[in-house]
Amino acid sequence: MKLRGYARVRVSSSESLLDQLPEACQLELRAPLVRMDRLCGLSVVAVANLFAQYPSLLRDVSSDEVAVVLGSMLGCHRTDEEYYHSFLNGQPSPRLFASTLPSSPNGELSILYRLRGPGLTVTMGSTSGLCALSESLLFLRAQQAAACLVVAVEVSRPAFSRVPLEDAAVALWISSDDSGSSLASVAGMAESFYAGHAADALQEALASLRASGDAVVVCDEESAQIGASSLQNRRVCAVSTPPGAVAGLWALGDALNGPESSFVLAGLDPSGHAVSTLLTR
């Protein structure tokens, strides 16, 4: 499986998303972006940047065969909060309610780019982005899609959350087609779940991958901290990332800019879920 495109965006919660749109998309996407909630808007901005940087992606495949696979830890929490406040105020907003689904970005992206392949949203902990990548590989392997648009996205300031999120999104494109250039190959993925024992889960996920022991493990700083005992005999590159589902795929961007010809991308959620991915160039 080939990674053919990668883009990411990180903004402050007060920053306008319009400024993040590539110049070439301003005319086409400005109006839709203005009416979207923050979760959908961030997803669209990341994907618009992906297609601006890799314009051939959509040309090389039938849009009916493109899956949209999304990962987010708390998804549409901000819109949920805004809608519920409008309800408690006695003036519930239908516009807000229509976006109170974690999968809203799938719908917006499929409409904007006419994508009719499978749509899927994974809403677990901070491994959700890597899980979205994992399910995409299965879609491709089963020929249920010819290419997958994978998006990890989080929106900041959730009330009552244990995790302080940021506004950030990553978009990437993978396909099984061997022709053309690629950023990297996804050679394998493994995962494990040990409730409350994240380090053990990471150890098993790394072992299951059968990657060379000296391959550098790239992960976000929180995963490195939680999984420290499983990483102590490995070469580790801990990357500063936005928290939540974006973390794992954000770290991938740093790895792609690094010198390693192969590396293991690892992600951990404190619940005890671990995902590891072997990539080669």
Next chain:
Amino acid sequence: MSGVAITGLGALTGLGQTSSALFAGLLAGRSAAKCLPALAGTPLDVGPLVAVSLPGEDNHDGQQLLSARPRATEFLRHAAHEALAQAGLLDKASRASLRIGVCIATTLGEKAPWLAALAALHKDPSSPVSPIEFGCALPAERLARELQASRVRVISTACCSSNSALGLSLNWLRNDLCDVVLCGGVDVLQPFVVSGFRLLRAQSPDICRPFDLRRSGVNLGEAAACVVLESDRLARSRGQHILARLVGAGLSQDAHHMTAPDPQGRGALLAMQRALSDAQLPIDAIDFVSSHGTGTPFNDQMEARAIKLLFGDRCDRVPVNSIKGSVGHTLGAAGVLEAVMATHVIRSHQIPATVGLEQPDPSFALDLVMGAPRSHPVRHVLSTTSGFGGENASVVLAASDEAGDRSR
């Protein structure tokens, strides 16, 4: 592509606390929808809802809907235990050497504690804000912890979440990523979703009437449903009856509108075609369609069109039903709940009637099962779901040879 065995069923619905009670209620033509007394005169007085009482819980009068009790987790656990017990996997020892996957669909997750906290903050903005557990993943994570699962997913793709979860579970087993997958769906009624469906005029003030001329929307409901999936070989080696088989899944997106389905039914049709292709079955093999059939004007029109496009000349000879008039629209639980019903249909060759359907919309020209259950030989079932954002997911279930032998 190969299929997998279904060896356990579980359901907690308005028709009862087991999958057998669900099917008995469906065959009896019962509807669990009613107006809840505790909601009368409030902004949540929206018409009939399907409320479910947990074992030991007082009869549901609507108060439960307003409480902060984390009911989704309890709902899911109840249905999961029934399914695991039937599959011979409830005892910890029976699962010891197995890689268990847990794949759960939900649109709301465990929202009640969060809603209560938000309401408290709204009432007094100076009240202290301390972290609480909330989110879509909570019910699944707790179940995965209990089962010592090795693989976990929470899927939230609107009202087709649980058919999507069935498709994922099928992929996991085909790729030997798990030995057994507990696949389920759960959603419980919340002020959040009840008020929203009313706002969008999707909730009917009347009873739900799928495919009827007078259809005016859904009756929202709450439920949990689970199936146990495993390879045929493992099921036989464990001495388990194969109740039916999950043989195909297909997902698609309309690429049309965020809250309205494509009136041409193209997205839904794609999902159905993909499910059949995945199952390597011809269209003629389908004996029965378990439709999404929400009772909204737009959904039923779209779905009828997609079914007609799929079956062509045969569209008025393939029985179609909807169980939404009986159990309500259970959102993230809907697909797995219909898989539970379909498994019972495959084993009994009895198709439940569509409760609420009295005057079929003549423009549909489908063979809608209405009035009374129908005896009909059923080996293959196509089950369809669609949701906001234009998401669609269909699955195909089949009789196992074992089930066929037992029915002869």
